[in-house]
Amino acid sequence: MNGTVRLVAAIEAAKGMLALVAASGMLSLLHHDLRAIAYALVEHAHLNPAARYPAIFARAAEDLQDANLQLVAAGAAAYALLRLVEAWGLWRGRGWAELLAAASGAIYLPFEAFGLLRHSDLLHAALLLLNVLVVAVMMQSWSRRRARARNDATTTG
Numbered sequence: 001m002n003g004t005v006r007l008v009a010a011i012e013a014a015k016g017m018l019a020l021v022a023a024s025g026m027l028s029l030l031h032h033d034l035r036a037i038a039y040a041l042v043e044h045a046h047l048n049p050a051a052r053y054p055a056i057f058a059r060a061a062e063d064l065q066d067a068n069l070q071l072v073a074a075g076a077a078a079y080a081l082l083r084l085v086e087a088w089g090l091w092r093g094r095g096w097a098e099l100l101a102a103a104s105g106a107i108y109l110p111f112e113a114f115g116l117l118r119h120s121d122l123l124h125a126a127l128l129l130l131n132v133l134v135v136a137v138m139m140q141s142w143s144r145r146r147a148r149a150r151n152d153a154t155t156t157g
Contacts, residue, residue: 006090010087019079023074034061038058038062108131109132112124
């Protein structure tokens with residue numbers, strides 16, 4: 001098993017666990033006064049609630065209803081499940097997981113390229129490069145797996 005694939009598996013597992021924590025946190029906010037919580041966070045951060053960004057944050061909290069919160073939490077839980085299944089498959093050396101990891105990494109490439117065009121900075125360049133590397137590593141691992149399977153089939157058949 002390739003150590004790089006295992007590293008990607010660990011990162012995917014961490015992303016899945018983080019998404020589960022986020023989903024749980026969102027569900028814990030159900031039936032609470034989100035406006036009051038938002039203003040308490042703004043106050044705790046010593047921000048002016050009348051300033052532009054704290055006011056946007058407070059307005060967004062006011063508009064967030066329980067049904068929307070449940071929907072966002074369900075989305076986060078689905079994302080977590082996908083990441084954890086992917087991590088399990090990568091850790092266990094499954095070919096389908098390598099393809100899933102390559103596809104899920106490739107989905108972000110156009111957005112990261114666009115972000116780099118809009119904001120030419122080191123962070124956007126690093127994110128794009130990292131995702132290109134993940135896609136390349138996953139595709140290379142999958143290709144090697146396929147080549148080994150073909151070789152095994154020709155030597156035994």
